[in-house]
Every structure is written in C-alpha cells, then in structure tokens.
Amino acid sequence: MSDKETRTYDVIVLGAGPVGENVADRTRAAGLSTVIVESELVGGECSYWACEPSKALLRPGLLYREAAGFPGVASAVTGPLDASAVLAHRDRMVSDWDDQGQVDWLNSAKIELLRGHGRLDGPRRVAVRTPDGDTVHLTARHAVAVCTGTTAALPDLPGLAEVRPWTSREATSAHRVPGRLAILGAGVVATEMAAAWQALGAQVTLIARQSRLLGRVESFAADLVAERLRAAGVEFRFGTTIAAAARPGGPEGEIRLTLADGSDLVADELLLATGRAPRTAAAGLDTVGLTPGEWLAVDDSYTVTGVDGDWLYAVGDVNHRALLTHQGKYQARIAGAVIAARAAGQSLDTARWGRHTGTADLEAVPQVVFTDPEVTAVGLTTEDAARAGREVHVVDYEIGQVAGASQYDPDYRGRARVLIDPSRQVIVGATFAGRGVAELLHSATIAVTGEVPIDRLWHAVPSFPTISEVWLRLLETYRDQRHSS
Incomplete structure (x- = not known):
C-alpha cells in the first residue's frame, strides 16, 4: 500500500468492539458503504478482556458455593475448584483470543475491515497506519463514528513501571493463579475479580481508599457482597491506599507494597482497578479542534458537540454517559439510525425522531455486578x-x-x-x-x-x-x- 492511497466511504467507524460493530451494522443495513477500523481484535474489550472472560471466571465459583451449601448436593462437592479447567473454559469463551469468527460476521454483513490504528485527520478524514507501516487515508461522505472505548486509568504510583501491575486485561486473561493477589479499588472490577481469583485459590487482599465496596450501589447490597467475600477469605484494607510499590526480585519476584496508613503488604501480583480513561489520546482530536485524551461530549443523538457539520459521532464508553456494553450498543442503534436519516436528508426534529434520542443511558441504566x-x-x-x-x-x-x-x-x-x-x-x-x-x-x-x-x-x-x-x-x-x- 502507498502512503498516498485514499479511499472514500459513506461512513467510517473507529473501533470494532460491540459498539462499533453495531453502528456499522445499522449504517450498512441502511445502504451506506461502511468501513470499520481496528488496531486490535474485532469484538473489542468486552469480548476478549472484560464481560465475557470475567463472567467465565466468576460463574464456576458461584456454582461451587451454591452447590456446597445445598442439601443433598453438598456431600458431592469433594474438592476445590479445578483452576486449570476454569481457565481453559475462559479461553474457549474468548475463542483463544482469535477474532476470525467476528471477521466472518463483518464479511457477511458486507462491512469492510481495515486493520491498523486510525486517527482523525481533519473534518471527515481519517488516517490509518496499517500493521505493515503504510498509511491509508479515508474520507467519509457522511459520518465518522469514534467508538474507541476506554483504557485502564492508572494512579501516579512510585515504582509502578517496575512492578508491572495487572489491569483488568491481565486479570481476565492470566494463565496461572497467583498465590497472593492485591487489588487496589472498590468498584465492579475490583469486587468481581476478588471473588473470581479467591475462588480459584488466590489469597486476595483488597485495598480501598473508601470505607465500603461498590460506592454507586445501595449500601445494603455492598454490605452483603463484603460479607460474602470475607466469608470466602478475602481480606480488606479500607480507608487507605498504596503509597509505594516495588518488585525488588525482578519480574518474577514478589511485590512489596507500602500503604498510606503505614502498614505493609506482600503480594505476587497487583491488580489496579482504579477506573477508566477515554481511549482518545492518539485519536487525532486536535485536528478537529478537540483536546486529545479527553472524553467526547455528545448530544442525545451522539453527535459530538463543539464540531460543526453534524458529521462526528462518539458512541459507547468514549462519551462517558454510561460505561457499560449494553448501553453502548443501545447508543449504537440510535447513532446508526441518526446517521442513516441525515444521509437521506431527513429531519431529526423531535416529533419524528424522538424515539431515536438517547435517554436510557442517563435515566434508567441497568447494571449487574456478578459477585456472590x-x-x-x-x-x-x-x-x-x-x-x-x-x-x-x-x-x-x-x-x-x-x-x-x-x-x-x-x-x-x-x-x-x-x-x-x-x-x-x-x-x-x-x-x-x-x-x-x-x-x-x-x-x-x-x-x-x-x-x-x-x-x-x-x-x-x-x-x-x-x-x-x-x-x-x-x-x-x-x-x-x-x-x-
């Protein structure tokens, strides 16, 4: 390919996770030529490092505890979980991190896939750096949809680079059970991974600046989760955080943590479950007057505000309205319909298009925390x-x-x-x-x-x-x- 190669489509979608796939599916079904750009695996974070593998790790432990406490069944539970079998099951659930099945679906939907890192290059333009080092320039007749999601937000922690901590990706894709796992955080990722890895045989210690788990749910629910985690053997260090971390023995050595309350902790792995940041730092936002690395503000049609022309959309986690896969797919269905309507010259007045205005991601957001x-x-x-x-x-x-x-x-x-x-x-x-x-x-x-x-x-x-x-x-x-x- 040549750096001068230019292709034109009706719609360009950046990111082939569930959100990008759904935007592309809707625009292609409306007869618009659509290309989707992906630098990693088609199917995205949810399919390979979040929703699917985390539930595959959690479900065996939940079943085990349920069976171990049920009359007539408990006596049949004679040993610990088979961690190797659980990890193998997780691998099957993520297709061994092979996205060919998702690529086949794109082909069946007549959505073109371009592998590489895509970034905005001015209004309605995208430059894609391909794996072989070439650049392909794309132009959109109607819309560019940024569906790049989020990445782990890491704290400014002394010694972090040397420690090589887990993020949610490593926590859901690890191939061995650590003897001791320290988790920094008290949200959904922290609690779900504490439940999963404790059940698989790790000794989990959860460290949180807060005084309770799951600060966004009702306190009675958080208390029940904490009670069950304690009963399973999870230790809690509430009201503190990590002040310093080191792995003095090298990549395979133990991690020594100094906490802000003056106490110490030794672990084999450290999971940082400290929130998410938008994956926009290298998305070329500056070429359209926006700030790289920031969340993309949108209206209720998922059109980016602050950019003229109603051509730029931000759908899913990247707009920070509701960081959940099902909500991102909901947004994608609406955004796809809006893009198709505008391409056809139809008005988006409230009387006709009210049903294509996003509200559920603000007013009635359903969520499940898959703990016990x-x-x-x-x-x-x-x-x-x-x-x-x-x-x-x-x-x-x-x-x-x-x-x-x-x-x-x-x-x-x-x-x-x-x-x-x-x-x-x-x-x-x-x-x-x-x-x-x-x-x-x-x-x-x-x-x-x-x-x-x-x-x-x-x-x-x-x-x-x-x-x-x-x-x-x-x-x-x-x-x-x-x-x-």
Missing part, C-alpha cells in the same frame, strides 16, 4: 435521590421470605428495594441483591423506563414459586406503608 450475591440495579438509589433533592418512598423486602427464594437456597439472604415517586406513583429506582436476581433486572428496567403506574403493576402477576414474587411483596409492603401513615 449478585447485585442488580436500575434508576435511582436512595443516595441519588437525596443528592437530587427528590422525594421518594423507600420500600424494602427480604427476598429470603419469598417461597421461590427458599427453593433456590434454603438459607437465602438478599434484599429488594424500590424507590417510588409519591406524586406520580411510579418506580424510579430498583435494587436487588441475592443469588439469581440478575433475571429480575429487566422487569425493573421496564417498570422504570415505561413509568408503569403502581396501580397497573398489581396486574403483572408473578409466577409461583419464583423469586420474581418479590414484586408482589414489594407492592404489598408499599400498600401497608401508605395505610399506616
């Missing part, structure tokens, strides 16, 4: 409501009192909470913590997003005996609260 117990939430938490000054009625119910839960686990521990707007009589937030509650989340999402009136929810009858009967118990509890007030 699972934590699921959508909409507001009590802390969210307090910060916003919104009046809500808080309704709690112990899930273990539901017949379906006792069938699931004789000693079931978990809680459900819904927040009800008293003036509109609709649910504005829901949180469930307990085994098997992930499948309750979509019903909660529909209730919140659809603003289903409480009086109407009485007619959504849950099956018996299932955990979903907790919905009926929550409504009954709310009725009793109202009658007693």
Whole structure:
C-alpha cells in the first residue's frame, strides 16, 4: 500500500468492539458503504478482556458455593475448584483470543475491515497506519463514528513501571493463579475479580481508599457482597491506599507494597482497578479542534458537540454517559439510525425522531455486578435521590421470605428495594441483591423506563414459586406503608 492511497466511504467507524460493530451494522443495513477500523481484535474489550472472560471466571465459583451449601448436593462437592479447567473454559469463551469468527460476521454483513490504528485527520478524514507501516487515508461522505472505548486509568504510583501491575486485561486473561493477589479499588472490577481469583485459590487482599465496596450501589447490597467475600477469605484494607510499590526480585519476584496508613503488604501480583480513561489520546482530536485524551461530549443523538457539520459521532464508553456494553450498543442503534436519516436528508426534529434520542443511558441504566450475591440495579438509589433533592418512598423486602427464594437456597439472604415517586406513583429506582436476581433486572428496567403506574403493576402477576414474587411483596409492603401513615 502507498502512503498516498485514499479511499472514500459513506461512513467510517473507529473501533470494532460491540459498539462499533453495531453502528456499522445499522449504517450498512441502511445502504451506506461502511468501513470499520481496528488496531486490535474485532469484538473489542468486552469480548476478549472484560464481560465475557470475567463472567467465565466468576460463574464456576458461584456454582461451587451454591452447590456446597445445598442439601443433598453438598456431600458431592469433594474438592476445590479445578483452576486449570476454569481457565481453559475462559479461553474457549474468548475463542483463544482469535477474532476470525467476528471477521466472518463483518464479511457477511458486507462491512469492510481495515486493520491498523486510525486517527482523525481533519473534518471527515481519517488516517490509518496499517500493521505493515503504510498509511491509508479515508474520507467519509457522511459520518465518522469514534467508538474507541476506554483504557485502564492508572494512579501516579512510585515504582509502578517496575512492578508491572495487572489491569483488568491481565486479570481476565492470566494463565496461572497467583498465590497472593492485591487489588487496589472498590468498584465492579475490583469486587468481581476478588471473588473470581479467591475462588480459584488466590489469597486476595483488597485495598480501598473508601470505607465500603461498590460506592454507586445501595449500601445494603455492598454490605452483603463484603460479607460474602470475607466469608470466602478475602481480606480488606479500607480507608487507605498504596503509597509505594516495588518488585525488588525482578519480574518474577514478589511485590512489596507500602500503604498510606503505614502498614505493609506482600503480594505476587497487583491488580489496579482504579477506573477508566477515554481511549482518545492518539485519536487525532486536535485536528478537529478537540483536546486529545479527553472524553467526547455528545448530544442525545451522539453527535459530538463543539464540531460543526453534524458529521462526528462518539458512541459507547468514549462519551462517558454510561460505561457499560449494553448501553453502548443501545447508543449504537440510535447513532446508526441518526446517521442513516441525515444521509437521506431527513429531519431529526423531535416529533419524528424522538424515539431515536438517547435517554436510557442517563435515566434508567441497568447494571449487574456478578459477585456472590449478585447485585442488580436500575434508576435511582436512595443516595441519588437525596443528592437530587427528590422525594421518594423507600420500600424494602427480604427476598429470603419469598417461597421461590427458599427453593433456590434454603438459607437465602438478599434484599429488594424500590424507590417510588409519591406524586406520580411510579418506580424510579430498583435494587436487588441475592443469588439469581440478575433475571429480575429487566422487569425493573421496564417498570422504570415505561413509568408503569403502581396501580397497573398489581396486574403483572408473578409466577409461583419464583423469586420474581418479590414484586408482589414489594407492592404489598408499599400498600401497608401508605395505610399506616
């Protein structure tokens, strides 16, 4: 290829993760020629280093603990998890980090793939540095969509380069179980990886500046997760952080950590689960008047603000609205429809295109934390409501009192909470913590997003005996609260 080669498409998509794939699928289905640029694996972070491998590591441990505590089954659990088998299962789930299946899908959808690092090179232009060192110049007739996601945000820690810490990528792709694993962080990655690696045989110590886990969920749910992690053997160092780190014995030696509270810790590996940063530092943002390395601000059609012409879009984690794969794919469906409409000369006025305006990634974001117990939430938490000054009625119910839960686990521990707007009589937030509650989340999402009136929810009858009967118990509890007030 020549550095002077130029190709023209209707749409250029930077990043072939789930978000970029969905944007490209929608624009190609609308008849627009589309090229997708990817420097790593087609399928992106979620497929190879996040959602898929992390759940493959977590599920065996969750099943093991469930079976070990169930009458008639516990006696059959005679040994520890087979870590080698779990890691092999993880490898199968990520296709051994081979993206040929995803490439085949792109071909079937008639989406062209260009491998290499793509960066903006002015309005509607992208320069791609290919693996063989050449540069291909791309021009878009209608749109460029930046779907480059995020990368691990690392703290400014003395000795970090020599320590060679894990990020979420190494934590989900490691091929051996460390004897001692230190984790810095208290969010979803930290708690899920603590659960996974402790179950696989590591001694995990979690270090957090905060005083609790999972600061964005209801405190009762975070407390249940911490209780189970402690019972599994995870140690906690709350209210402190790492002041210095060293690996004096070289790449294979132990890591010596000095904490801010003056204590010390020795580990074989260190996972830094300290947040995410936008993957935009080398995206050429300066060529269109934006600042490299920053999040891309967008409107509700995912058009980048601050760039004239309605041609530049930022979809998925890179716009910082909701850093979740399912929300990024939701955004991609809307962005693809908007790009297609504008290419066809159609107006995006609210009357016609309101259904293609992104709202769910701001108002009703569903999320599951796949720990033991699972934590699921959508909409507001009590802390969210307090910060916003919104009046809500808080309704709690112990899930273990539901017949379906006792069938699931004789000693079931978990809680459900819904927040009800008293003036509109609709649910504005829901949180469930307990085994098997992930499948309750979509019903909660529909209730919140659809603003289903409480009086109407009485007619959504849950099956018996299932955990979903907790919905009926929550409504009954709310009725009793109202009658007693």
